[in-house]
Amino acid sequence: MDFQVRIGDIVRAAREEMQNPSRNLKELVSLNDEVSRLSRLVPRVGIGGFLQAINGG
Amino acid sequence: MRRPVRRIERLRIFCPALPKQHQEELQTELRNAGRVFANRIFEIRNRNVERNRAATQRQAPASNGGANVQPSRGNVRPVQARVDYKPTSAYVEMRERYSQKLRYLLGLQQHYAASGNAYGVNRSQARIADLEKKFRLESIALAAVNQ
Structure with a gap:
């Protein structure tokens, strides 16, 4: 999954949780x-x- | 075969990292989110500990000092207290020793959660889990010796 999308999900989850x-x-x-x-x-x-994608991070 | 680290370093030349400011923004967002999760984890764990303590006190009559129910984590079904069971002094000492350590670790976890140190929170959680495992093992060993 795209790195920044994942961070967005996490931030949204934190707001929901609050x-x-x-x-x-x-x-x-x-x-x-x-x-x-x-x-x-x-x-x-x-x-x-890009770097994340090719390294599978 | 080339080591993956080398590959990353070589590729970094062609693919510059995110600008510092952007990195810092992402880190700040993540730190804030981590703080929210750590605080919630701490709240739930504390609530569970309180609930278990209350359940223990309800079950164990004052005559045996509430010593016949072992501490446990999470939502547990109350265990029926055995009236004929008298805890040995070794068991009481051991339980006291472990509960002191547990109190210390919970305090430590609270401190880390308050300062937003997610790594510290994870470490103290691992130490609490380890402590509880040791307590269970030592209880079993002690029970086996006393039989």
């Missing part, structure tokens, strides 16, 4: 892990996500 807390612990832990993974990827992603 307004209407409905996710269970497992979902939240998984989202939190995804945030950590994406944070590590940010400096490696080239313009347009």
Whole structure:
């Protein structure tokens, strides 16, 4: 999935969770892990996500 | 075969990284989202701990000090208290030792969640899980010795 689209999904999920807390612990832990993974990827992603695409990140 | 790191470095020449400002914006968005999730995780875990504590206190009569129900995580079905069971002093000491560590780790997790350190929150969660596993194993070992 496109890197910035994924970040958009995460940010939207965080806003939803703030307004209407409905996710269970497992979902939240998984989202939190995804945030950590994406944070590590940010400096490696080239313009347009090209580098990420070819490296399968 | 070439190492993947080399390949990434070679490709970086042809594919510049995102501008610094853009990177920082993305990191900020992610940090804020991580903070929301970490706070919610902490809230749920705390609520579960409180619920389990309340369930333990409800089940265990004051006569045996509430010591016949082991602490557990998440939504658990209350276990019927055994009236004939007397916990040994070794078990009580062990339980106290573990609950002290658990309190410390929960505090640590709260601190990390407040400061938005998702890595710290994950680490302390892992340590809590590890502690609970050790507690269960030690309880079993102690029960086996006492039989």
